[in-house]
Amino acid sequence: MIANLVALAAEEEQNPLIPAGPELLVGTIAFAIVFFFFWKKLLPNINKVLEERRAAIEGGIEEADAMKVEAQSVLEQYKAQLAEARHEAARLRQEAQEQGATLIADMRAEGQRQREEIIAAGHSQLEADRKAASQALRQDVGKLATDLAGKLVGESLEDHARQSRVIDRFLDELEEKAEATR
Amino acid sequence: MSADQTQLAFDWSCRIMSDNGCGFPAPGLHSFLFKPLATVGGFEFNKVMLLALLTSILVVAFFWAAFGKAKVIPGKLQMVGEAGYDFVRRGIVYETLGKREGEKYVPLMVSLFFFIWIMNIWSVIPLAQFPVSSVFAFPVVLAALVWILWVSVTFKRHGFVGFFKNVTGYDKSLGGVLPLVMVIEFLSNLIVRPFTHAVRLFANMFAGHLMLVMFTVASWYLLNSWMVPAAGVSFVMTIVMILFELFVQAVQAYVFVLLACSYLQGALAEHH
Numbered sequence: 001m002i003a004n005l006v007a008l009a010a011e012e013e014q015n016p017l018i019p020a021g022p023e024l025l026v027g028t029i030a031f032a033i034v035f036f037f038f039w040k041k042l043l044p045n046i047n048k049v050l051e052e053r054r055a056a057i058e059g060g061i062e063e064a065d066a067m068k069v070e071a072q073s074v075l076e077q078y079k080a081q082l083a084e085a086r087h088e089a090a091r092l093r094q095e096a097q098e099q100g101a102t103l104i105a106d107m108r109a110e111g112q113r114q115r116e117e118i119i120a121a122g123h124s125q126l127e128a129d130r131k132a133a134s135q136a137l138r139q140d141v142g143k144l145a146t147d148l149a150g151k152l153v154g155e156s157l158e159d160h161a162r163q164s165r166v167i168d169r170f171l172d173e174l175e176e177k178a179e180a181t182r
Numbered sequence: 183m184s185a186d187q188t189q190l191a192f193d194w195s196c197r198i199m200s201d202n203g204c205g206f207p208a209p210g211l212h213s214f215l216f217k218p219l220a221t222v223g224g225f226e227f228n229k230v231m232l233l234a235l236l237t238s239i240l241v242v243a244f245f246w247a248a249f250g251k252a253k254v255i256p257g258k259l260q261m262v263g264e265a266g267y268d269f270v271r272r273g274i275v276y277e278t279l280g281k282r283e284g285e286k287y288v289p290l291m292v293s294l295f296f297f298i299w300i301m302n303i304w305s306v307i308p309l310a311q312f313p314v315s316s317v318f319a320f321p322v323v324l325a326a327l328v329w330i331l332w333v334s335v336t337f338k339r340h341g342f343v344g345f346f347k348n349v350t351g352y353d354k355s356l357g358g359v360l361p362l363v364m365v366i367e368f369l370s371n372l373i374v375r376p377f378t379h380a381v382r383l384f385a386n387m388f389a390g391h392l393m394l395v396m397f398t399v400a401s402w403y404l405l406n407s408w409m410v411p412a413a414g415v416s417f418v419m420t421i422v423m424i425l426f427e428l429f430v431q432a433v434q435a436y437v438f439v440l441l442a443c444s445y446l447q448g449a450l451a452e453h454h
Contacts, residue, residue, distance in 0.1 A: 016211060016318055016388065017381075023319030026231040031323060033238040034297045039289040042242075046260075046267060056254055149402035174444045 142167040199407040204274050206403055214316060234315045237300045245296075269438065270295045278443040287311070287443070290331070294324060295439045301388055302431035305394065306424050313431070316387035318380070321438075325380035326444040333372075338447040348449065351359035379441055386434045390427045397423055 145167060196204045218226035248263025256299060270292045275284040298315060314320050337345050346352070347349035351367035353360070397420040404413035 016214060016384075019319035020320045022225060022233075023230065023317055024229075025319040027232050027323035029236040029326070030238040031293065033235075034241050035296055037242045037291045038245070041244045043267070043289050046252050046264065049254055049256075050248075050264075053254045058280040071313055087293065107397040119330065171361075 037116070137172060138167075139169065186344075187398055196403060197406040198404055198409050207399055209392055209399060213392065213395050229312065230317050230320075232312055232322060233312060234301065234426055235303050236310075237297060237304070237314060241296045241300055243294075266296065267292060274436070274443055276441050278440070278447050279450065284443075287446060291439050291443060294328075294442060295403060295435050297431060298383065298438055299435035300325065302434060303428075305387065305391055313387040313391050314382050315434075316391045318384045321380040321383040324383075324438070325376050328379065328445065329376040332445045332449050334447060339449060348451075375445070379438070379445075381440050382441075383434050386430055390423075390430055393423050394420065394427060 196207050198206075205315075216228040216230060218228050219232060220221075220227045244259075245263055248259045249267075252432040253259055262324070271288050274287050275291050278284070279287060289307050301314035301320060303313075304310040333345075340348050349368055350364035350365060351371075351372045356363055397416050401413050401420055403417055404410070
């Protein structure tokens with residue numbers, strides 16, 4: 001009977017929905033340990049680091065942004081400089097071309113002028129020579145003719161004015177003949 | 183009753199088809215009672231208490247290793263710790279209470295989650311093989327803690343009258359049914375809710391442990407004569423149940439913390 005009661009009491013103790021005091025105590029302590037460390041030490045620790053990391057990442061992003069802006073401006077500067085240089089080069093080329101063209105034109109003009117000068121000089125020289133030659137020839141022919149005539153006539157033709165007129169007339173006739181045969 | 187009988191009594195010689203005449207040593211309430219490992223001044227220290235304290239040590243040790251010397255560029259352990267921490271902080275607390283209100287409850291909720299989870303996980307750890315939370319006292323402690331916090335926050339936030347309005351779901355537009363609603367809400371919020379909060383965790387782990395013990399013991403018990411294939415089936419079921427329990431353990435820890443947060447959310451909500 002007594003054994004039965006003890007067994008019954010034991011069975012009642014086994015009701016799993018009645019928490020035992022010692023276990024409640026141990027559970028409280030066990031959880032308190034975990035909570036204490038998380039609360040006081042571990043989570044503040046990690047939160048600080050997470051905050052630092054966030055700041056670092058944000059700082060990094062800001063830095064990268066600044067660098068991007070700078071790079072953009074430098075690029076634009078370079079582009080502007082490059083365009084300017086191209087423009088300058090084109091201008092120089094254009095100038096050189098123009099200069100070359102005028103130079104060539106100048107030289108051509110100069111050459112032309114010199115050529116004409118030389119030709120003109122040659123022409124006038126020829127003319128002078130021809131004139132001198134014809135003058136000399138006329139005089140020689142006149143003298144020869146006069147001499148010949150003097151020999152033939154036996155007298156010296158002293159009337160120079162008349163004499164030369166006769167010679168001239170003769171020569172002119174000769175010339176006219178020559179013209180006519182040409 | 184001797185201590186031996188309150189131990190998980192498992193007679194190795196009990197096999198099906200054997201002629202020593204003993205039946206299947208089915209698990210029962212006795213599977214949740216342990217002989218004291220040591221008795222200090224009348225205080226009986228048993229395996230469950232040892233596992234509870236080991237839980238504390240394990241959780242603190244892991245997070246000490248992970249967060250003790252936390253670095254901006256984390257190591258592997260710190261990354262794992264951060265993932266767990268972030269899961270509770272963002273996934274549960276911020277989701278329910280918001281960042282502004284929730285921040286000061288983060289340490290409590292993180293502690294609850296990992297404490298409960300590891301208590302549950304002992305269920306499948308060799309040699310331990312017992313979920314601490316299947317002993318009702320442990321969920322009770324935690325649920326009571328949440329309940330006390332909830333009550334005090336509600337008082338602080340809404341004052342004495344506001345507390346009763348909050349707890350009874352006072353709403354004039356309900357008219358005639360208001361008294362009924364108030365009685366039900368009062369009982370539900372103050373008495374039933376903390377109880378179910380604790381029982382939900384306890385019962386899940388209790389049932390899970392029973393199933394595990396049942397299939398484990400059966401695998402051995404059936405390993406005789408022509409019943410060997412049945413033992414194989416039982417063994418496969420043991421493996422399946424272990425995997426399922428791993429899932430349930432995590433889910434129950436999550437649910438417990440999620441409910442704690444949602445109770446607090448009710449306390450923090452502005453109640454006109």
